[in-house]
Amino acid sequence: MPLHVRPTLLLLLLVLLLATSLPASSSDPSSCAGRDDAAAIAAAFRHVRSFRPPRVRACQPVRELRLPSRNLTGAVSWAALANLSALAALDLSGNALQGAIPGGFWRAPSLRAVDVSRNQLGGALRVERAPRLLSLNVSRNRFTGVEGVEALSGLVALDVSANRIRAVPRGLRRLARVEQLDLSGNAMQGRFPGDLPPLGGIRSLNLSYNKFSGVVDSGTVKKFGHSAFVHAGHASLVFSENSTATPRRPSPSPPHGKSKQGGSGGTTTERKATGRSKRGRHLSVVAVAAMCGVASLAMLLCLVGCVACGVLRSRKKGGEGDEERKKKPQWGDEDEEEDVVMAAAKGAAAAPVVLFERPLMQLTLADLAAATSGFGRESQLAERGGRSGAAYRAVLPGDLHVVVRVVEGAVAGLGEDDNPAAAATAFRELARLRHPNIVPLLGYCIAGKEKLLLYEYMEKGDLHRWLHELPAGRPDMDDTGGGDAWEAAEDRRSVSDWPTRHRIALGVARGLAFLHQGWAGSGPVVHGHLVPTNVLLGEDLEPRISDFGHPSAGGEHSSTPEGDVYAFGALVLELVTGQAGWDEASVSWARGIIRDGKALDIVDPRVRDEAAVGAEAEREMVECLRVGYLCTAHSPDKRPTMQQVVGVLKDIRAAPATPGAQTQPA
Numbered sequence: 001m002p003l004h005v006r007p008t009l010l011l012l013l014l015v016l017l018l019a020t021s022l023p024a025s026s027s028d029p030s031s032c033a034g035r036d037d038a039a040a041i042a043a044a045f046r047h048v049r050s051f052r053p054p055r056v057r058a059c060q061p062v063r064e065l066r067l068p069s070r071n072l073t074g075a076v077s078w079a080a081l082a083n084l085s086a087l088a089a090l091d092l093s094g095n096a097l098q099g100a101i102p103g104g105f106w107r108a109p110s111l112r113a114v115d116v117s118r119n120q121l122g123g124a125l126r127v128e129r130a131p132r133l134l135s136l137n138v139s140r141n142r143f144t145g146v147e148g149v150e151a152l153s154g155l156v157a158l159d160v161s162a163n164r165i166r167a168v169p170r171g172l173r174r175l176a177r178v179e180q181l182d183l184s185g186n187a188m189q190g191r192f193p194g195d196l197p198p199l200g201g202i203r204s205l206n207l208s209y210n211k212f213s214g215v216v217d218s219g220t221v222k223k224f225g226h227s228a229f230v231h232a233g234h235a236s237l238v239f240s241e242n243s244t245a246t247p248r249r250p251s252p253s254p255p256h257g258k259s260k261q262g263g264s265g266g267t268t269t270e271r272k273a274t275g276r277s278k279r280g281r282h283l284s285v286v287a288v289a290a291m292c293g294v295a296s297l298a299m300l301l302c303l304v305g306c307v308a309c310g311v312l313r314s315r316k317k318g319g320e321g322d323e324e325r326k327k328k329p330q331w332g333d334e335d336e337e338e339d340v341v342m343a344a345a346k347g348a349a350a351a352p353v354v355l356f357e358r359p360l361m362q363l364t365l366a367d368l369a370a371a372t373s374g375f376g377r378e379s380q381l382a383e384r385g386g387r388s389g390a391a392y393r394a395v396l397p398g399d400l401h402v403v404v405r406v407v408e409g410a411v412a413g414l415g416e417d418d419n420p421a422a423a424a425t426a427f428r429e430l431a432r433l434r435h436p437n438i439v440p441l442l443g444y445c446i447a448g449k450e451k452l453l454l455y456e457y458m459e460k461g462d463l464h465r466w467l468h469e470l471p472a473g474r475p476d477m478d479d480t481g482g483g484d485a486w487e488a489a490e491d492r493r494s495v496s497d498w499p500t501r502h503r504i505a506l507g508v509a510r511g512l513a514f515l516h517q518g519w520a521g522s523g524p525v526v527h528g529h530l531v532p533t534n535v536l537l538g539e540d541l542e543p544r545i546s547d548f549g550h551p552s553a554g555g556e557h558s559s560t561p562e563g564d565v566y567a568f569g570a571l572v573l574e575l576v577t578g579q580a581g582w583d584e585a586s587v588s589w590a591r592g593i594i595r596d597g598k599a600l601d602i603v604d605p606r607v608r609d610e611a612a613v614g615a616e617a618e619r620e621m622v623e624c625l626r627v628g629y630l631c632t633a634h635s636p637d638k639r640p641t642m643q644q645v646v647g648v649l650k651d652i653r654a655a656p657a658t659p660g661a662q663t664q665p666a
Contacts, residue, residue, distance in 0.1 A: 037062040037084055044080035048097070049073045061086035063110075069094035069606070078105035088112045093137070094606060095119050103148065106130040116141070117159070118605065125160075127151055138163070139182065150174045161185045161206065168195040176201065184208040192216060192237065199223075207232040215240055227589040351447035354424070355454070356431050361397065365447045368404055371396055393457060401459075402442060407451040420446045427453065430549050433525065437511030439536055439546040458544065463504065464532035468580045498607050498617045499653070500541060505572055505624060506649045507543040508535055512568055513642035515548060516561045525549065526560060530567040532574060562636035568645065569631025576624050578604030587632050590625075599625040623652045 038056040045051040050071040056062060063086050072095035081087070082105050093115045100123035101116070107128060113135040122142035127149055135157040143163040150171025152158075157180040160169075168183070168190030178197045184206040192207070192214035193199055205224045213236035216229060221239065229237075353363035371394035372379040381391045381403065389406030396402060423446055431441040443454040460466070508530075515525040527534075527548045534547045570582045573590050579602075593602055599622045607621070627648055633639050640648070 037086075040080050040083040041065065044077045045072075046077065047074045048076060063087065064089040066091040067095070068092070068115075071095065072097055075099035078102055081105060082108045084108060086110050089114075091115045092119065093117045097121060099123075101125055103128040106133075106151075114138075122164075145169070153177070156180065158182070173197055178202060180204040182206040183210060185210075187211055189213075192233070193220075212237050214238070225592075227592065230585050230589060348447035348450070351445055353443060353445045353452075353454070354427075355443040356428075357442065358398070358400075363396065365445055365452075367396075368394060368445060368452065372404060401457040403455045403457050405453050405455060407453060423451055433515070433548075435511055435514040436542065437507045437544055438514065438548065439544045455546070458536035458538060458546075460537035460539065460541065462533045463535040463537065463543065463575075464580070466537065467532065467574070467578060498621065501575055501607060502620065502624065502649070502653050504535070504537075504541070504543045505575055505627075506646070508545060508571065509568065509642055509646045509649055511543070511545040512564055513646050515545070516564065516642050524561060527564050527567070528559065530564055530571060532571060532580075535571070560636065561642070562639050565631045565639045565642060565645070566636075568642065569628045569639075572624060572628035572631065576604065576607075576621055576628070577602045578606060591629055591632060594625050594629045620653050624649070627652075 038053065041056070041062065042053055045053075050073060051067075052070075054065070054067070062084050065081075065084070065087060066089070068091050072092070075098050076092070078101055081090070085108070087108050088110045089112060091113075094117070097116070097119040099121065101121060103126040107130075109132075111130055111133050114133065115135075115137040117137045117139040119141050121138070122144065124145040124147055125138060125143045126147045129151040131151070131153050133152050133155055136152065136155060137157070137159040139159045139161040141163050143160065143165060145165055145167065146160060146169035148171070149158075149169040152175065154177060155175050156177055158175070158178055159180070159182040161182045162185040165183075165186040165188055168188055173195055175197045179202060181197065181202055181204070185208070188210040190196075190210075190212055192212045194214065196202075199205075199220065202224075205228045207228055208230040210232050212233040214233075215238050217240045221229065229239075349364065349366040349369075351365045353365070353368060355361050355363070369375055372392040375390075375392055379392045379394065381393055389408035391403050391405040394402050394404050424444070427441065427444040431443075434440055439455050439458065441453060442456055445452040445454070512527065512530065515527060518524045525548060527545065529547060530545070534545065536544045536546050538544055570587055573587065574580065574582055577590070579586075590602060593599060600618055602625070603618075603621045608618070627645060631639055631645065
């Protein structure tokens with residue numbers, strides 16, 4: 001073989017060796033993209049509790065990462081997620097993730113959709129250049145601002161609702177491609193429409209519950225609907241004269257002889273003059289109130305002086321008076337303390353406590369004072385919308401946990417000045433109202449003019465707390481938390497599922513129907529103030545109605561059984577949608593959506609995200625919203641009775657009977 005051929009053969013052999021070695025190196029699992037992405041995901045969630053790594057196919061990049069409603073708690077390492085070069089969709093909604101999202105996260109080159117709604121993320125949301133991002137949902141978090149939003153030039157859908165963003169994000173108006181925009185629930189200040197993207201390209205808009213200023217014309221209201229502007233601004237947001245209506249809450253009681261100003265009435269000058277006259281009247285009322293306050297303070301000082309003189313005179317007498325003064329209870333509130341000082345000086349500390357189910361237990365007002373740490377602040381329960389006075393938690397002999405509530409104003413048909421015998425009779429009648437879905441009255445104490453009622457203590461709290469104050473099933477807790485904390489977490493998860501929500505609605509309906517029917521022989525009882533804070537939850541999460549037996553405070557929806565039905569309808573809307581703060585405007589908004597056949601759109605996402613929810617459960621949710629629609633009919637005579645509501649709710653979903661409910665009506 002000639003010598004010049006050998007180099008050629010050697011070169012060919014070298015090429016063959018390289019060709020055979022390349023596939024082997026590219027198939028090496030230690031360097032494939034799938035393994036790299038799995039490591040990046042593990043690094044991103046290393047400080048997140050309840051995280052279970054998703055399955056990542058070998059050597060295939062991660063394009064979607066969806067972990068909604070997984071009870072994830074802690075802080076995500078967003079910089080690690082930015083290393084997922086193929087990640088197009090990220091869904092971490094419905095968890096309890098904390099911390100801030102740094103600007104570096106947005107460098108992930110393939111991001112198209114990000115949903116981190118319903119978490120506990122906060123701080124300023126800093127966005128860097130991400131032109132390929134189409135959808136961003138950060139609603140129901142704790143963000144205080146959005147910076148760099150103009151870098152999202154390709155954004156089509158943006159939802160920053162229910163945060164703490166107090167100003168319209170700079171650069172928002174430059175997002176010319178936005179079609180869906182939700183800024184609601186932020187108390188956000190800005191100019192309409194100048195601070196927003198071009199309205200011509202927007203198909204869905206919600207500015208409700210903000211502080212916008214500017215002018216809204218009738219065409220804009222017609223395009224987006226009144227619900228887009230519910231409490232969107234105060235006097236600074238003006239609806240033009242050719243707009244037929246404004247989506248504001250109507251005044252509950254306009255002055256007699258004065259009609260409400262319609263959208264077409266009055267010029268700008270007239271509106272300003274009206275505003276000045278209203279401010280003048282307001283200042284007059286404030287002045288009168290201040291004068292009354294000064295007079296009341298003078299009378300109070302005189303009264304305290306008289307009490308002090310009486311106490312000094314009684315001290316001179318010595319003897320048994322000193323012992324009674326040592327026993328007198330001390331109350332947390334200054335006005336109440338003065339009343340009890342006067343009562344105790346007359347020997348009322350020995351006033352007996354009547355317990356209906358434990359007649360042999362002999363307790364006095366002094367014993368209640370001892371059980372409540374002298375009616376101190378450490379025993380006082382937070383006031384959550386009740387109509388009586390202060391309430392205190394007490395543990396009586398026999399490990400009996402009760403709530404001691406001070407009676408203020410009229411209750412159970414009594415006036416404030418009724419004699420003790422009449423009060424005792426009225427309280428006994430009130431105690432006869434027993435039903436699994438109302439809080440029972442356990443006893444009372446009458447000490448002079450002071451009246452105290454004893455109720456069963458409900459450890460689980462009220463419905464408002466469970467629905468709104470913490471993410472359901474995701475309370476903040478350390479890994480070292482005890483079994484009670486985890487038991488509470490399980491209870492919260494059960495409140496999030498649909499069967500429990502339905503059971504709560506049915507239980508409240510049963511309790512209200514019982515009160516309206518007057519099963520105890522005392523005639524119908526109108527509640528007059530049915531709100532979630534007055535629905536307490538028992539150990540089994542069975543609802544119990546509290547704060548009944550008071551005369552109505554007046555108002556369109558509070559003084560009759562039909563008014564109770566309306567309040568129940570609003571409660572059902574809150575229970576199914578998960579949204580708080582229902583007034584006439586928001587009820588009207590929900591009724592419009594239900595009437596248009598889109599009820600499923602406003603169902604609480606926490607309920608719909610549950611794995612067990614299917615088509616049948618969704619049908620039940622829609623039917624319950626229709627019950628809320630019927631109960632909130634504008635005309636009282638078109639509302640069903642609570643007995644009828646119970647029947648409809650039972651037909652919607654066959655619920656297991658609650659203990660003791662078989663023997664009770666409704």
